[in-house]
């Protein structure tokens with residue numbers, strides 16, 4: 220933190236931070252809007268903006284103007300210089316590591332991925348992630364000092380006190396691995412870790428189908444089923460970091476044994492592998508989830524039935540979620556989310572049938588928009604969310620220098 224040399228300069232710094240903060244959250248604004256929103260006079264805003272512009276931290280967006288300008292000269296739209304800072308997102312998927320770098324406007328500048336048996340080999344996966352990070356920074360022409368930090372998506376419930384996954388059979392190679400510290404050592408930058416469904420949720424409410432929703436649930440249906448719960452715009456973790464583990468809600472106590480050791484969890488009935496197992500028995504060739512969805516779309520009765528029934532059972536569990544925390548929107552993602560209305564129609568019907576009418580009345584149940592990049596984009600959004608004070612301090616600090 221810069222030392223405060225007097226109340227006047229610290230007031231100036233505080234006001235600069237308010238401008239930076241407004242632009243960080245809202246993207247763009249005219250000087251008039253900044254004055255209105257911060258309560259600062261037009262002349263103070265003009266002085267502070269000129270100060271930030273001189274240092275190249277705030278720029279006028281070329282060719283774009285606010286529609287509300289006074290007659291005569293149109294009002295220029297201001298934004299933070301996207302290149303003032305960068306974030307890296309890392310997604311440890313089961314069979315690959317993906318890495319992307321973005322600027323402050325959340326535009327992805329470079330992206331890379333490599334196949335790897337992530338679940339069983341954490342140390343090599345972490346090394347690979349560090350290499351890919353160097354690679355994307357180089358591709359984007361960014362120096363390391365521009366980096367605010369890395370956001371990390373892991374496919375399991377996270378103990379936020381330890382920064383590690385809860386020990387389980389789900390990701391055997393990652394038990395007690397403190398992924399954040401491991402990456403901080405390798406990359407010499409702050410690392411923030413969260414569960415993949417929480418980050419998928421954050422991405423969908425920041426950039427995707429749930430844009431601007433304050434209370435939302437994102438349910439990812441792939442090889443496992445997990446939900447990310449957004450409360451007041453942020454992922455909700457709960458006391459133990461396991462909030463949103465809807466895949467392990469028991470829906471049939473006599474059902475198949477689950478990888479968590481329980482019986483008849485939602486995941487054993489409605490995940491990709493569970494559905495493939497169901498349809499496989501009646502045919503000779505092995506199917507992928509994608510092929511099963513395509514067959515269902517072409518009218519294959521067995522594949523349709525499997526997907527519809529899965530929609531119904533997921534819908535019953537989502538109805539419970541809706542009763543418990545009353546979201547405005549539920550976003551369905553993951554491989555099976557790609558089935559669209561084939562799965563969503565029975566799911567919506569089950570939610571309406573089983574949830575409290577008052578909670579489900581104006582609830583929207585929609586397909587995710589970000590597909591398989593949701594977790595990666597959420598990891599990027601996590602860095603920008605966690606380092607909001609750092610962004611502000613960096614911008615204001617350089618401006619004060």
Ligand SMILES: [Zn+2]
Nearest residue numbers: 467477479484
């Ligand atoms: Zn289970």
